[in-house]
Amino acid sequence: MNTERLHRQIEFILEIDKLKSILRRSYLINDPRLENSAEHSWHLAVMAMLLAEHANTEVNLLQVLKMLLVHDVVEIDAGDTFCYDVAGNDTKAAREILAARRLFGLLPDDQRQEMHGLWEEFEARQTPEARFAAALDRLMPLLHNYHTQGRSWREHGVTQMQVLERNAHMDEGSETLWAYIEAMIEEASAKGYLAEESKNE
Amino acid sequence: MNTERLHRQIEFILEIDKLKSILRRSYLINDPRLENSAEHSWHLAVMAMLLAEHANTEVNLLQVLKMLLVHDVVEIDAGDTFCYDVAGNDTKAAREILAARRLFGLLPDDQRQEMHGLWEEFEARQTPEARFAAALDRLMPLLHNYHTQGRSWREHGVTQMQVLERNAHMDEGSETLWAYIEAMIEEASAKGYLAEESKNE
Numbered sequence: 098m099n100t101e102r103l104h105r106q107i108e109f110i111l112e113i114d115k116l117k118s119i120l121r122r123s124y125l126i127n128d129p130r131l132e133n134s135a136e137h138s139w140h141l142a143v144m145a146m147l148l149a150e151h152a153n154t155e156v157n158l159l160q161v162l163k164m165l166l167v168h169d170v171v172e173i174d175a176g177d178t179f180c181y182d183v184a185g186n187d188t189k190a191a192r193e194i195l196a197a198r199r200l201f202g203l204l205p206d207d208q209r210q211e212m213h214g215l216w217e218e219f220e221a222r223q224t225p226e227a228r229f230a231a232a233l234d235r236l237m238p239l240l241h242n243y244h245t246q247g248r249s250w251r252e253h254g255v256t257q258m259q260v261l262e263r264n265a266h267m268d269e270g271s272e273t274l275w276a277y278i279e280a281m282i283e284e285a286s287a288k289g290y291l292a293e294e295s296k297n298e
Numbered sequence: 299m300n301t302e303r304l305h306r307q308i309e310f311i312l313e314i315d316k317l318k319s320i321l322r323r324s325y326l327i328n329d330p331r332l333e334n335s336a337e338h339s340w341h342l343a344v345m346a347m348l349l350a351e352h353a354n355t356e357v358n359l360l361q362v363l364k365m366l367l368v369h370d371v372v373e374i375d376a377g378d379t380f381c382y383d384v385a386g387n388d389t390k391a392a393r394e395i396l397a398a399r400r401l402f403g404l405l406p407d408d409q410r411q412e413m414h415g416l417w418e419e420f421e422a423r424q425t426p427e428a429r430f431a432a433a434l435d436r437l438m439p440l441l442h443n444y445h446t447q448g449r450s451w452r453e454h455g456v457t458q459m460q461v462l463e464r465n466a467h468m469d470e471g472s473e474t475l476w477a478y479i480e481a482m483i484e485e486a487s488a489k490g491y492l493a494e495e496s497k498n499e
Contacts, residue, residue: 103478106348110438111327111445113344114318117337118329126312137317139340141312143367147307147409159360162367166344167369237311244312277304 102205109203115173122179122249123241132241134169141233149272152229160226164219165233167212171196178296180263181240186218193220195258196274222269234268236278243281247290257282257291303406310404316374323380323450324442333442334380335370342366342434352474353430361427363418368413368435373398381439382456394421423470433471437479440465440495444482448491457481457493 113134116135123132130154145161159258169177200211209255218227239260242250268275285291324333346362370378375397379386402413404482433448438448443451451461460482469476486492 103352107441107478110341111343111347111441114327114442115329117326117341118331125318126315131320133337135340136334136336139317139343139367140315140345141310142340142363144311146367147366147405151300151304159363161345161364162343162360165365166340166347188494192453204348204353217478240308240312241315273304277308 104204105205106208109200110270112200112203113170113173116170118183119152119169119172121177121238123238124245124248126241126244134172137168137237138166140237141230144233144237148233148271148274149229151271152225153230153270153272154225154229156226160224161230164215164227164230167215168219168230168234170200173200180235180255181259185199191276201276202262207289208273216256222266225270228270230270232267234273235264235267239278239281243285243290247285250285250291254292256294257286262284262289306406307409310401313401313404314371314374317371318372320373320378320480322378322439323454324439324444325449327442327445334355335373338352338438339367339370341438342431345434345438346431349434349472349475350430352472353426354470354472355426357427357430360375361425362431365416366426367433368416368421369431369435371401372417374401380454381436381467382391382454382460384451392435423467426471427466429471431471433475436468436476440479444486444491448486451492453488455493457495458487461486461492 103123117133119134120131121134121137124130142162142165145158145165149156149158149161171193173193175189178189180186197213198218201209201216204212218224219230222228222231233264238249242248259280262277264278265275267278282291299460304421316388317339318334319338320335321325322335324338324470325331343366346359346366350357350359350362356425372394376390377395379390380463381387398414398417402410402417417432419425420431423432439450443449450456468479483492
């Protein structure tokens with residue numbers, strides 16, 4: 098056995114325990130606390146298993162799962178960036194590139210490359226697998242918001258227009274899921290979960 | 299699109315949000331709180347990606363990931379059973395069978411069968427994939443305990459003998475990982491993280 102290799106793998110495994118302390122802006126449905134990025138990643142992976150049949154084109158499920166499992170690891174250093182935070186999203190890429198270098202750099206070289214490649218594929222949203230994975234990454238916070246009476250949307254004054262604009266790329270991964278969500282956003286708006294559009298904007 | 303099918307899938311996805319509120323006995327390494335079963339499942343899945351090369355025989359990684367992602371879902375109804383809790387382990391199977399029936403029963407029939415099958419395969423520990431998945435399920439709490447100075451072991455008065463007995467089946471999945479852990483348990487004992495054996499037993 099290559100002891101040095103195993104030690105590097107375990108070091109990375111211990112380091113990513115920190116993802117369990119990175120809080121997102123979504124509230125859990127049955128527990129009044131914010132979701133963390135590790136449990137979020139688990140949820141998306143189970144969703145991929147169950148919803149893969151709704152992807153626009155057939156996807157390699159193993160590749161989707163691998164991407165979803167590592168897509169948020171960079172947040173350990175870079176933090177979670179709220180998708181409606183314009184300023185935060187301007188600096189997100191630079192912060193995450195440094196994070197990926199350090200975190201995946203803990204691993205043996207071949208695995209560093211594989212993990213880095215998965216993260217880049219997810220971010221680039223060019224392959225069918227990445228597009229579907231990204232659609233799931235948008236689907237869950239929308240479900241969380243709808244099923245907590247728009248709690249996070251209300252706290253941040255998010256409007257229907259913002260939700261539609263930020264999430265429209267879901268249809269690149271799954272037109273079926275996007276149609277489901279579009280109807281849900283309409284309902285959310287009718288129920289008053291989303292802020293009114295400002296007339297000055 | 300089959301709307302009824304999608305609704306059942308989404309219903310299950312919403313229901314399993316509750317796994318994020320099921321607490322285990324392991325403490326996080328960098329955060330003084332107990333781990334929940336959803337983030338635990340994520341951690342195991344990433345570990346499978348990185349450590350599959352240490353399985354005793356070649357494993358189908360997709361099958362390992364699927365099992366790990368759903369192996370704890372039954373805890374939503376049945377609760378987490380501490381592996382050193384003898385009485386709890388006597389009733390665990392019965393509680394979990396009922397839980398599996400209700401929870402996986404939310405899904406469309408074909409997916410109910412698949413999820414149920416994955417859970418049964420994991421529990422039976424007969425396939426190479428299930429043995430390797432079970433080894434990872436033992437590995438992480440041992441790492442958590444060692445890297446929190448045996449916090450959970452101390453709280454429950456767990457002895458070195460109990461740890462060795464409860465975890466020895468790891469070698470069915472990965473002799474390499476078991477050898478790593480045996481050495482770690484020795485060190486943990488030398489450092490006083492584990493209780494002394496009672497002389498009356």
